[in-house]
Amino acid sequence: MGVRIDIAGLRPERVAVVPSPLAKLCMALHALSEPGHHPGLQGWVTGVTARLEPHLADRMCEADFLWRATFSDLFLPYAGLPGAAPGGTLTEELDLLDKLTDEQFVNAALEFTCVFAYDGQAQDILSDPAVRERALEVAASRGPRQTRFARRLLDNPPVVRAWLRRFLEDCAEAFFDDAWSRLRHQLAADARHKTDVLRRRGLAEALASISPAVTVDEAAARITVDKLTDRHCVTASDGLLLVPTSLGWPHLMVLHRYGWQPVLHYPVGSPELASPPSVEQLALRMAALSHPVRMRLCRHLARSVYTTSELAQVLGLTAPEVSRHLGVLKKAGLVSTRRRGRYVLHQLDVTVVARLGSDFLEGILR
Structure with a gap:
């Protein structure tokens, strides 16, 4: 995965680490729309x-699906413009947003409909009636607000573009x-620190400093997230952008x-969990905990x-x-074992389980 x-x-010089005020604004809107994702920002959100x-709060609800669950690429417009880079001010980046073609703008804005294969060439939605109709059908399944937005967007892209810019300025x-x-x-x-690591120690170390979830296989010339x-x-032969945000953890x-x-849009300044597990390890742990006998084992071993x-x-x-059930829990890294004399003792690693979810931990400790 x-x-x-x-x-x-x-080429190394084609990798840039640059803050982006527009991407930052996207994360701010996301935090306001989904405060549960960011408990550390509760004070700021409140x-x-x-x-x-x-009036602004109502307008924020008109298109919050662009930042609530889907981080629209509209907030990273420089990625769609050859040779462009993040601007130093929000106004500069909104000007870059204005430079996207109507086709680019509409395709990015309708990402929430999942009509297009994200990593494949998009169809001509503005001139193909069948593609347009399919987009409206999917938008309708998402809800009335999405339907209204999609219809307005397809009928008159310039009007929606002007509305979005004014909303972001407000x-x-x-x-x-x-x-x-x-x-x-x-x-x-x-950004300065990551750039220094990039120039002195190479891309692999720079990306490792971003997140343990980002690795580089230099032999295969491939980054895996x-x-x-x-x-x-x-x-990424033409370039790679690394954009930091201080409102984004854990995204x-x-x-x-x-x-x-x-573009890699990564969080900084947040207390990341030590040695976060891979997706494979996470799946292994969830599967291990799904068996009723192993849940009962966890109940005893937690105490x-x-x-x-x-x-x-x-x-x-x-x-x-x-022993078989304990083996599954050990393989998933949920149970630790130690020897005391001739006895082998097992215990649940409560810290690891807590990171999987407080509801499960409360259930077995209830």
Whole structure:
């Protein structure tokens, strides 16, 4: 699983680490729309929400599907323009957004409909009635707001483009300019540090400093981003952008739209969990915990250490049956074992389980 970025022929100078105010505004809107994703930003979200004018709050709901669940590529417009890079101000990046063709704008804005293969060439939605109708059908299945937005967009792209720019400018005036003035220095410092690592130690170390989920296979000339998604591949021979955000943790996003420059949008300044597991390891742990006998084992092992024979007696199972279930839990990294004299003691690693979800932990500790 994950996203692969082909870097064969990519020159070091074509890799840039640059903060992006427009991408930052996208993350701010996401945090306001999905505060549950970002408990560390609760104070900021509460403060902004309390000051927000009702008219702007209503407008924020008109197209929140562009940043609530789908991080629209409209917020990274430079990736769709050959030779472009993030601007130093929000106005500069909104000007770049204006330079996208209507076709690019509409395709990116309708990403939430999943009509197009993201990593394949998009169909001509503005001139093909069948493609247009399909987009409207999918939008209708998403809800009435999505339907209204999609219809307006397809009927008159310039009007929606003007509406979006004005909305983002009003957000900047209402809350984002203040946040950007405080946070841009942190992002600039991170960009300088990552650039220095990139130049002195190479791409592999620079990407490793972004997230353990990003790895480089230099022999295969490939970057792999470990994400719970179907495997996609994009080419970065013409350039690769690394864009930091201080409002994004735990989201690590990869723009890999066909014909656009790849972008890694990564979080900084947040307390990442130590040694986060791979998607494969996460799946292994979830599967291990899905069995009712292993859940009962976890209940006992969360409270105290047990030997295999003690667990067999408590659960009414044979020792070999308990050993098999313990083996699955150990392989998933959920149970630790230590020897004390002639006894082998097992115990649940509560810290690891807690990282999987508090509901499960509360259930077995109830």
